[in-house]
Amino acid sequence: MLSSIISIVNTTLMYSAPLIFGAMSGVVSENAGVVNVGIEGIMTFGAFVGAAVGFYTQDPWLGLLSGSLAGVILAVLHALASVSFKADQTISGMALNFIGPGLSLFLCRLLFNNKTTTTRVANKLPKIFNVVDVSVLLALLITIFLWFILYKTKWGLRIRSVGEHPAAADTLGINVTKVRYMSVIISGLLAGAGGAAMTLGVVSQFTPTAISGQGFIALAAVIFGKWTPQGAYGACLLFAVAQALSVTFGGGRIDIPSEFLSMLPYVLTIVVLILFVGRSMAPSANGKPYKKGKR
Amino acid sequence: MKKLANIFLAGIIIISLSGCSWNDPESVANDGVFRIAMVPDMGGVNDQSFNQSALEGLYELRDETGAQISYVESKQFSDFALNLDKLADGPSDLIIGVGNVLSDAIEEVSARNLDKNFAIVDYSFGEDIANNVTGIVFRAQEGAFLVGYIAGMTTKTNKVGFVGGIKNVIIDQFQYGFEAGVLYASKERKVPIKVINQYAESFADAAKGKAIASRMYSDGCDIVFHAAGGVGYGVIEAAKESGKFVIGVDRDQSYLAPDNVLTSSVKNVGTAVKLVAKELMNGNKIGGKNYEFGLSEHCVGIPENHKNMPEFVYNKALTLSKQVETGQITVPYDEESFENYKSSIDN
Numbered sequence: 001m002l003s004s005i006i007s008i009v010n011t012t013l014m015y016s017a018p019l020i021f022g023a024m025s026g027v028v029s030e031n032a033g034v035v036n037v038g039i040e041g042i043m044t045f046g047a048f049v050g051a052a053v054g055f056y057t058q059d060p061w062l063g064l065l066s067g068s069l070a071g072v073i074l075a076v077l078h079a080l081a082s083v084s085f086k087a088d089q090t091i092s093g094m095a096l097n098f099i100g101p102g103l104s105l106f107l108c109r110l111l112f113n114n115k116t117t118t119t120r121v122a123n124k125l126p127k128i129f130n131v132v133d134v135s136v137l138l139a140l141l142i143t144i145f146l147w148f149i150l151y152k153t154k155w156g157l158r159i160r161s162v163g164e165h166p167a168a169a170d171t172l173g174i175n176v177t178k179v180r181y182m183s184v185i186i187s188g189l190l191a192g193a194g195g196a197a198m199t200l201g202v203v204s205q206f207t208p209t210a211i212s213g214q215g216f217i218a219l220a221a222v223i224f225g226k227w228t229p230q231g232a233y234g235a236c237l238l239f240a241v242a243q244a245l246s247v248t249f250g251g252g253r254i255d256i257p258s259e260f261l262s263m264l265p266y267v268l269t270i271v272v273l274i275l276f277v278g279r280s281m282a283p284s285a286n287g288k289p290y291k292k293g294k295r
Numbered sequence: 296m297k298k299l300a301n302i303f304l305a306g307i308i309i310i311s312l313s314g315c316s317w318n319d320p321e322s323v324a325n326d327g328v329f330r331i332a333m334v335p336d337m338g339g340v341n342d343q344s345f346n347q348s349a350l351e352g353l354y355e356l357r358d359e360t361g362a363q364i365s366y367v368e369s370k371q372f373s374d375f376a377l378n379l380d381k382l383a384d385g386p387s388d389l390i391i392g393v394g395n396v397l398s399d400a401i402e403e404v405s406a407r408n409l410d411k412n413f414a415i416v417d418y419s420f421g422e423d424i425a426n427n428v429t430g431i432v433f434r435a436q437e438g439a440f441l442v443g444y445i446a447g448m449t450t451k452t453n454k455v456g457f458v459g460g461i462k463n464v465i466i467d468q469f470q471y472g473f474e475a476g477v478l479y480a481s482k483e484r485k486v487p488i489k490v491i492n493q494y495a496e497s498f499a500d501a502a503k504g505k506a507i508a509s510r511m512y513s514d515g516c517d518i519v520f521h522a523a524g525g526v527g528y529g530v531i532e533a534a535k536e537s538g539k540f541v542i543g544v545d546r547d548q549s550y551l552a553p554d555n556v557l558t559s560s561v562k563n564v565g566t567a568v569k570l571v572a573k574e575l576m577n578g579n580k581i582g583g584k585n586y587e588f589g590l591s592e593h594c595v596g597i598p599e600n601h602k603n604m605p606e607f608v609y610n611k612a613l614t615l616s617k618q619v620e621t622g623q624i625t626v627p628y629d630e631e632s633f634e635n636y637k638s639s640i641d642n
Contacts, residue, residue: 007506007509007510010506014505014506015506114341116338116341120551120552202505202532203501203502204535208339208342208525209499210525212500212501244506247507250493250507251491251492251494262494
């Protein structure tokens, strides 16, 4: 019994950390009115750069930092296309989902003797009290910080106003382009860090399947959490708990076929969404490029 | 401006979708050179697993006989048939699809190109096999049997685990072969050994593999065997963090965690591919047949590296290997044959 509870808690925390990074990435950019469906691609690139730098420098923190910066590079592309050139944000986000894995594999083969996996890093990110990955704590701190910024500071108000009504924000002297650029860049930073947290914490090397759907689940968590940091955090935890339950009680420990048990996270998410979450409202200008003077 | 950006982005998507590498074989035929072309599955030729093994086997063949080798990688599932078609239009004498995910594509393309020889790894078309297709399958259960035996002899807690990807005939070979090996050791040591089987329902999710294996280790298993592709990276990670043993799959995985990988259930796809290609080169007909490779052909087995286990266990495993080769022991490969095996060993 005790071992089951410990297993559930451990798995939940381990599973949720990369998801939370991804979800916060989505929250920042979508609150500023830029849809980011490219989280998966950015996470993959962050995962690769994080693992590669972590291997060469033997410093996981430097790896995490580089992974985040790698995320920024892709995010700038997204911002360039969707904010400056006013392209369709979904399309440019999807492009990231192709560029991220493609670029990662290309560079991986270039740097690691034509292999599609990196060599294992010597040092992983530390664990708190030797039990919980440090990324779990980081994810919580970032969520609190983001909540504070978005709802308690004037920068947060600017970000949200740009996402709700960019024309009004513009009239009041807020530089819409600048705020959106900043938000997308921070979004890339967080997604890149999430990817690196995966390859420097959960496992210790990059593989082509290192990021397998986490970015898309994070995207769903943003909507599930009604575009708030705390809501998205909860959604990620819920998903991770369900995953932990399916792991802890799988393997013939209870008499449910493994296939059904594996559906649990998805089924539970849908059920909670229908029963408890209710109508969720996206930021009004989410997904709409802003054109000066257009009403 | 917006339109321009859209066109640009669409262009990027199209380029990345169609971006598959393409080693063009010279288009001049009838020069006496034997040409073999290969289409790996989504893992690509550097997957450090069976695609890579297949290509390495072909390169060995090239060095021995001067055969010409080429390959085409696919970016998505729908590219398989396309790439096979491209190769069939070229001068290749033998076209090999690596991995059972290519079975549909091979069936389709081979029907259109009756003058070409095709082979598929890890898939058997059984009796209905076309005249120009060769199936290459493995008795992976024989390698799994040996690692199961080693696990059963090495375990201190008398509890071991198996992590599978998604249940299918290939993974069944690993699971039941492993269980049979553990059972064999348990009879020899006269202690009951428990095997916990759990499936990740994925071949990609390393985090889930880590969670499942961590759970097994905290549950008292001290050795876990995985046959789960990318999920396995998480399993090995869990072994490392818990300081327990793990058994690798497909190739000697000890390079991933030298102190924690007890042994590996190796599948030498390259050796098998080489054997089949050689048959054809020697003028024998290989079409319409399914080849099965196991311990006796040195296509499955365990690596020589055995620093984490007692010497006598390794030697006994080699003796056992001989018994399997000579047919004294028949290793089960699915649930039914495992039940039969169990009742035969009980008597």
